[in-house]
Amino acid sequence: MPRIKVKRTSTVTDMTAMCDVAALLLTFFILTATARQPEPLAVSTPSSTYEFKVPAENNATLTIGQGKVFFEVAGVNVRKRTLELMAEQYNMTFTPEELKAFMGIGSFGVPLQSLKQLIEMNPGDRMKPGVQPGIPTDSTDNQLSAWVLNARKATKEINQQDMRISIKGDSKEEYPVVKKVIDILQDQKVNKFLLVTNAEAKKK
Amino acid sequence: MTPMVDLMFLLVTFFILTTVISTPQAMDIVKPDKNDKQPENRLELKASKTMTILLGKNNKVAWYMGVAGETAPNIGPLANVGDDIVKNRKIADASGVAGDFVVLVKPTSGSTFQNFVDMMDELEILKVKVRQIDDDNIQDNEKQAMKEQGIL
Numbered sequence: 001m002p003r004i005k006v007k008r009t010s011t012v013t014d015m016t017a018m019c020d021v022a023a024l025l026l027t028f029f030i031l032t033a034t035a036r037q038p039e040p041l042a043v044s045t046p047s048s049t050y051e052f053k054v055p056a057e058n059n060a061t062l063t064i065g066q067g068k069v070f071f072e073v074a075g076v077n078v079r080k081r082t083l084e085l086m087a088e089q090y091n092m093t094f095t096p097e098e099l100k101a102f103m104g105i106g107s108f109g110v111p112l113q114s115l116k117q118l119i120e121m122n123p124g125d126r127m128k129p130g131v132q133p134g135i136p137t138d139s140t141d142n143q144l145s146a147w148v149l150n151a152r153k154a155t156k157e158i159n160q161q162d163m164r165i166s167i168k169g170d171s172k173e174e175y176p177v178v179k180k181v182i183d184i185l186q187d188q189k190v191n192k193f194l195l196v197t198n199a200e201a202k203k204k
Numbered sequence: 205m206t207p208m209v210d211l212m213f214l215l216v217t218f219f220i221l222t223t224v225i226s227t228p229q230a231m232d233i234v235k236p237d238k239n240d241k242q243p244e245n246r247l248e249l250k251a252s253k254t255m256t257i258l259l260g261k262n263n264k265v266a267w268y269m270g271v272a273g274e275t276a277p278n279i280g281p282l283a284n285v286g287d288d289i290v291k292n293r294k295i296a297d298a299s300g301v302a303g304d305f306v307v308l309v310k311p312t313s314g315s316t317f318q319n320f321v322d323m324m325d326e327l328e329i330l331k332v333k334v335r336q337i338d339d340d341n342i343q344d345n346e347k348q349a350m351k352e353q354g355i356l
Contacts, residue, residue, distance in 0.1 A: 048328075052231070182339075191234055
């Protein structure tokens, strides 16, 4: 009676194909991973269960933290036009090179008078704490209001759409600071805003 | 070659897990218009269906139903205010008075941005449709009551 013979095969397989796939995937993920933009004013936003994405276009973000306000408008062309309008209003002139450099700056928080110095700095120095004191919001020189207004004008001009305003506040920020910014917006008849929050799992 | 493949997959897994789709979420907020020239835009509220929530210091709130000063505000932690809203809504809906249940949120100078966002989020979760934010008209008797409790 013959015994049933189990055929034994070698456990060594050709790994080349598997290795190729792994390398391909690795390359793909490394290349698509976007490095997070460094922000000059780091804030930790509160979390909420709202599911509404912050628009990538036609949007200005006001970052509030440590009593300071930073400003950023989405879209490089809108950003350029905004600075042109600001320069007009404050009787300043920016060279084409400065305008171009400004297009690459995201969030910033300096008075318009020292914006030229900020543009000249190299990106590493801009992010240093203490370099940017925040945008003036006093009633005597309310540059934040001017920035928002000019950004709205620029968005309308270039994209023919209304600009939305997002407020990115630090969780620990005291409400009066936020209220001050909201009041500035309400003076321009902007009564709708987006508050930037972290996503949070919905309570069932 | 096995160690190499192992390492590759480890890296792939790492990159898959770390590339979080980090799109920030946003919360839609509407504040009442400040234009006093159009009194027709003012909304009349029913006292028995209006709950006012004052956000105070140390993550605490003070809330009362109806008109300010008529009933003493209840003080409690912000985390528990959801239960109070549900309770009050039930009573208000059972009263038979026409109109929606309204929540008036008044963030005071003692509260933080986090408190405000949490409050609005709570209202969204509880599906309170009519909610108003009012940070201008914090009345003296409200301030008084909050000061007595040490949350302003």
